[in-house]
Amino acid sequence: MDKKKVTALDVAKLAGVSQPTVSRVFSSGMNVKESKRERVLAAAKQLGYQPNALARGLTTRKTKMIGIVMREVQNPFYPEVLEKLYEQLSEKGYHIIFISSINNQIQEKEIRQLIEYSVEGVIITDALLSSNAAERFVQNDIKVVLFNRYIQGENYNAVFCDNYSAGYQIGRYLLNKGHRKVAFISGPLDTSTTIDRKNGFEKAFHEIGIVDYYFELGNYSYDGGFQATFRLLDQYNDIDAIFCGNDITAFGAIDAARGKGLLIPDDISIIGFDDVKMSQWVNYSLTTWKQPIVEMVKNTIEILLNQINEGIDAPQVKTLKGELIERNTVLNRNNSSNYF
Known part of the structure; x- marks a missing residue:
């Protein structure tokens, strides 16, 4: 019994x-x-x-629950982010309701689930926030912060890396290493993350009169990077460097280039973005741009909890700098470097 x-x-x-x-x-x-x-x-x-924490929350109207909406859980960057969010929210006495979104945009059933659990706030990483979803959250007094992206022309709370500056500095870095025939493998073209990295990268080359570069869509995935690199190498035999929109794309690019019999970085240089833990693995030892995850998570939680507990309504946007991490996938083709 x-x-x-x-x-x-x-x-x-x-x-x-x-x-x-x-x-x-x-x-x-x-x-x-x-x-x-x-x-x-x-x-x-x-x-x-x-x-019962949930029942207590319904009585006090303070459930201490935060929703986290994440789509690309296959991308190692976001599980690392989730780990940090969990650690820092737990330290402050909050619980997590995790939603693995299967679509680019948050769906009605996912919104309904968050509302039913009476979450006090929502952190959205790589899923798109529609105007309808935003309105539903406002109606239910649920605070929202966008993580690692923002929406142009909209007044939403957001915390993100300065992707434009990072893209520019990556371009400068490759130029100073003697690279001129470069390619860019992007993520989805409708996100601020991709747009800013692409525009910053282009600016670096436009400044010295290079207006064209090779381009492929990689969708921020290993397979996307792998297939995009195959397409690039099949079409062009003079590419000397590839900037990949994130690290998992770069892993696919490295394996594809090796599959073509190329040596990294002797024959072709590859650089990523994020600095996930796998970037340090000997098999990759990837040169990449490090996003300040700990600081990004800290600022995201700070903005969210201030709005929940302090009654702050004005949208807050926080932009943070990252840094270049040099490893073994970029060759110095002119035997001198004046970067930084």
Whole structure:
């Protein structure tokens, strides 16, 4: 026979208090005499009572739950981000409702699920926020922060790396290493992340009069990078460097180039973006642009909790700098480097 679950009423009977008193002890702790509080805690310990956080939240209107919407869980960058979000939110006493979105845009059932769980805020990483979704969140007083992207012309909270500056500096870096026949493998063209990295990269080459470069869509995936590199190498035999929109694309590009019999970086240089843990693996040892994940996560949570707890309504946008991490996938073709 299953053991009966201990309820707040059981604790109240053992402690000789009312059920609302038990609820107050485990919610705010206010307006409860110390003697009663001690009896309630002793009874709860004796009975093994564990309060229901969700039910308590519905009473106090503070569920301490944050929704995280993430689409590209195959991209190692985002599991690393999720780990940091979990760590920092847990330290502050918050719980996570994780939604792995299967579409580019947040779907109605996902919005409904977050609302049903009475989340206080939502962090959206690589899924697109529609105007309808934004309106639903506002109607239900759910605060939202976009992570690693922003929406041009819209006033949403956002925290992201300065992708334009990073793309520009990557372009400068390759130029200073003597590369002139370069290719760019991008992610989806409708995101601020791709647009800014692409525009910054182009600017570096336009400044010295190079207006054309090779381009392929890679969709921020290993297979996308692999197939895009095959297409590039099949069409052009003079490419000396490839800038990949993120690291997992770069891993695909490296394996594709090796499959073509090319040596990295002797025959072709490859540079990524993110600096995920796999970038350090000996098999890749990828030169890449490091996104400041810890700082990005910290700022995201700070903005979200300030809006939840301090009543701050004005949209906040935080742009953070990253840094170049040099490893072994970019060759110095002119035997001198004046970068930085």
